[in-house]
Amino acid sequence: MSRLLGGGLDDRLMDRRRFLLTSLAGALAAPSPVRAHAAGKVVRIGFLSLAPAENTTLMKALEERLHELGYAEGKNMLFEYRSAEGRQDRLAPLAAELVLARPDVVIAGVGTLTALSLKAATATIPIVFTSVGDPVGAGVVPNIARPGGNITGLTGQSAEVSGKRLQLLREVVPDSRVIAMLMNPATPFATIAVKETKTAAERLPVRLAILELRSRDELADKFEAAIKARASGMIVSSDPLTYELRRPIAELAAKLQLPAMYGHRDHPEVGGLMSYGASRWAMYRRAAEYVDKILKGALPGDLPVEQPTTFELVINVKTAKTLGLTIPPSLLARADQVIE
Numbered sequence: 001m002s003r004l005l006g007g008g009l010d011d012r013l014m015d016r017r018r019f020l021l022t023s024l025a026g027a028l029a030a031p032s033p034v035r036a037h038a039a040g041k042v043v044r045i046g047f048l049s050l051a052p053a054e055n056t057t058l059m060k061a062l063e064e065r066l067h068e069l070g071y072a073e074g075k076n077m078l079f080e081y082r083s084a085e086g087r088q089d090r091l092a093p094l095a096a097e098l099v100l101a102r103p104d105v106v107i108a109g110v111g112t113l114t115a116l117s118l119k120a121a122t123a124t125i126p127i128v129f130t131s132v133g134d135p136v137g138a139g140v141v142p143n144i145a146r147p148g149g150n151i152t153g154l155t156g157q158s159a160e161v162s163g164k165r166l167q168l169l170r171e172v173v174p175d176s177r178v179i180a181m182l183m184n185p186a187t188p189f190a191t192i193a194v195k196e197t198k199t200a201a202e203r204l205p206v207r208l209a210i211l212e213l214r215s216r217d218e219l220a221d222k223f224e225a226a227i228k229a230r231a232s233g234m235i236v237s238s239d240p241l242t243y244e245l246r247r248p249i250a251e252l253a254a255k256l257q258l259p260a261m262y263g264h265r266d267h268p269e270v271g272g273l274m275s276y277g278a279s280r281w282a283m284y285r286r287a288a289e290y291v292d293k294i295l296k297g298a299l300p301g302d303l304p305v306e307q308p309t310t311f312e313l314v315i316n317v318k319t320a321k322t323l324g325l326t327i328p329p330s331l332l333a334r335a336d337q338v339i340e
Contacts, residue, residue, distance in 0.1 A: 043071065043295055046080040046098040046106035046125075050091060050114045050240045058130075058284045062107075065288035086244050088113055088186070095121035105294050107287060108153065110280065111240045112138045112188045119151055126300045128290045129153030131283055133189020133238075135305055148301040154286055155307055156238070156263075156278045162193045163200030165235055165276050168313065169261040170204060171331050172274070172320075173233045180209045180226035180258075182249075183237035193237050216245060223252045231258065238263030238277065246270055254322050268316040268339055273323065278308030312336040 071077040084090035108115040108129040115129035141147035209229040250271035262275040
């Protein structure tokens with residue numbers, strides 16, 4: 001009897017041992033994002049850009065922060081970069097191509113359309129977007145606090161930032177009656193930007209002349225329309241198209257003596273008058289931190305979409321002189337950077 005009992009105990013011990021070994025083997029075989037950054041593990045990071053070439057300063061900010069977090073290209077990180085060269089129709093096939101490369105996480109460069117293309121391409125690979133104007137309104141995520149699914153990131157949207165741009169421009173041209181607004185209606189965030197700017201214009205009061213820009217070929221005509229509308233200033237809405245055309249926009253504004261306000265420093269750095277908006281440099285560094293969290297096991301859907309906390313005012317005083325403008329000292333004192 002005792003032998004039978006002993007044999008049953010031995011069998012139970014053997015069964016438990018087999019269970020533990022099977023469980024351990026399963027745990028070792030199962031893919032785990034928590035171990036993605038473990039020693040010796042090479043992570044693959046994808047990046048999709050709509051712009052012809054993603055701003056080198058922004059990419060440097062991203063790469064520097066990744067390096068600070070322990071990632072080094074060619075050692076424990078491989079970087080897969082794809083650019084649509086400004087062509088929206090190329091986003092979908094490039095997003096699909098990136099997904100086939102099986103990255104551990106993929107980053108969407110500036111713009112809503114880039115994030116939407118990646119979201120359509122995969123429901124499993126984690127996605128971090130660097131700057132989406134209205135992620136909920138555009139259908140990128142259902143909720144800011146808990147985006148759910150496989151996508152999260154940062155938004156350039158902040159209450160009244162568009163209205164703030166109009167107020168700052170009005171300080172430079174205080175007698176303005178009409179301000180033109182150059183925007184691309186194909187960009188989902190454009191609707192919100194126009195609405196916010198119109199609200200601010202009504203308070204000043206200033207009449208807003210909306211100019212819809214869909215392609216490079218229309219640019220000269222839109223500036224001519226601004227002059228015909230007797231606009232004494234222009235607001236250029238942030239968009240991959242206006243980013244691509246930032247030099248010719250600045251040149252036309254100077255030629256027609258039209259003071260213009262932009263959303264980001266890329267414009268005054270190439271001759272635009274002034275910009276006010278969220279610091280994309282800070283946002284790209286923050287995107288690197290989101291990537292790191294995901295590679296260490298965080299679920300994208302649990303990471304809240306982050307709104308901007310750092311804003312910057314950049315003024316090109318050389319351009320102001322070309323336009324025959326005197327920038328108020330109080331405005332210069334508030335600038336984060338003055339380009340001489």
